[in-house]
Amino acid sequence: MLKINYSKNFDKNKYLKDISNKPFRVYLCKKDKNNKCIKDDNNKTIRNIRTEFKNIDDFKQKKTVTLLEVFNKFKEIKKDNFDIIFKDISFKCLLIGNFKTIQEIKQNIQTDSAIKENKSIKFLFDYTNLRKTYISLFFENNLNISTCYYCNIDYINSYNVEKKKKNKFTLDHYYDKSTYPYLSLSLYNLVPSCYACNSKLKGIVEFTNLSPSFQKFDFKNKVKFKLFLTENCVDLNIKSLKNIDIELKENYSNDYNGEKGYIETFKLNERYKAHKDIVFEMIKKAELYPESRLKELQDLTGIPYQQIKKDIFNLIDDDMDLSQKPFSKLIKDISKELELIK
Numbered sequence: 001m002l003k004i005n006y007s008k009n010f011d012k013n014k015y016l017k018d019i020s021n022k023p024f025r026v027y028l029c030k031k032d033k034n035n036k037c038i039k040d041d042n043n044k045t046i047r048n049i050r051t052e053f054k055n056i057d058d059f060k061q062k063k064t065v066t067l068l069e070v071f072n073k074f075k076e077i078k079k080d081n082f083d084i085i086f087k088d089i090s091f092k093c094l095l096i097g098n099f100k101t102i103q104e105i106k107q108n109i110q111t112d113s114a115i116k117e118n119k120s121i122k123f124l125f126d127y128t129n130l131r132k133t134y135i136s137l138f139f140e141n142n143l144n145i146s147t148c149y150y151c152n153i154d155y156i157n158s159y160n161v162e163k164k165k166k167n168k169f170t171l172d173h174y175y176d177k178s179t180y181p182y183l184s185l186s187l188y189n190l191v192p193s194c195y196a197c198n199s200k201l202k203g204i205v206e207f208t209n210l211s212p213s214f215q216k217f218d219f220k221n222k223v224k225f226k227l228f229l230t231e232n233c234v235d236l237n238i239k240s241l242k243n244i245d246i247e248l249k250e251n252y253s254n255d256y257n258g259e260k261g262y263i264e265t266f267k268l269n270e271r272y273k274a275h276k277d278i279v280f281e282m283i284k285k286a287e288l289y290p291e292s293r294l295k296e297l298q299d300l301t302g303i304p305y306q307q308i309k310k311d312i313f314n315l316i317d318d319d320m321d322l323s324q325k326p327f328s329k330l331i332k333d334i335s336k337e338l339e340l341i342k
């Protein structure tokens with residue numbers, strides 16, 4: 001729903017550097033049935049070279065190797081077709097290439113069951129482990145996350161518990177990680193979102209061009225909340241929630257509509273209808289405070305008329321990042337519908 005506002009603080013080069021340097025231990029201890037390390041007669045732990053690094057002589061002398069070293073080495077020794085799959089694709093582009101680049105990579109790599117099951121890709125681009133240790137933290141520290149970028153309904157901000165930072169967001173893989181495992185660490189493939197949007201609604205649905213991480217994502221301007229009065233509402237006399245309806249309408253294009261479209265997938269119309277009270281309250285206030293009343297208040301208090309209006313209706317400034325508060329897109333669109341703002 002809202003485009004991600006990547007500020008200058010969004011340090012993608014740091015992300016690249018840190019992920020590239022993620023270490024892998026070359027040797028792992030041999031384990032027994034209970035998952036405990038086995039020791040030899042001299043009480044020394046028995047270590048074996050990691051299965052993935054067998055036959056790589058260059059690694060045998062080292063204790064650890066970095067993720068980037070492994071990527072390059074797999075390409076060099078043609079492991080699991082790495083040389084063909086990633087022929088013209090650099091590690092940098094994979095990790096921090098923008099959304100358009102991700103789409104190009106996706107087109108370049110023919111995704112089939114062989115890719116999905118490619119053990120070396122799964123091993124190298126293992127998201128689960130890095131999410132906990134690094135990726136979530138990176139988003140916490142580099143992006144001012146407040147509400148879900150898909151729905152703008154739920155707060156997904158960070159908070160502190162005994163000096164430790166926690167967060168309420170999940171990171172959705174716009175292109176799902178089971179189908180495109182090689183995109184699972186790609187920065188612009190990750191969308192901070194609420195649990196409902198990510199896990200309960202989107203799943204592996206695939207849209208085209210509609211990622212909030214895409215520069216051209218323009219839901220804000222192309223789709224608007226519209227206010228409708230129901231048939232039984234006589235003489236525009238709005239008495240209860242039942243008299244009004246709200247619906248998202250797309251103007252001049254058809255990018256977000258449709259059966260498996262963005263609006264339908266995230267059940268936005270249905271979910272927003274459950275919050276009609278916000279709109280109802282705005283209508284009631286508009287009735288209570290017509291222009292004439294606001295001007296009276298200005299004369300009485302000396303506070304500028306525009307300021308009083310803004311305070312009463314919680315109007316949203318034009319330059320405000322709508323993702324910072326829940327329902328701000330709804331409030332903004334309905335303010336226009338009610339002609340509270342131009």
Ligand SMILES: [Zn+2]
Pocket residue numbers: 148149150151152153154193194195196197198
């Ligand atoms: Zn959401």
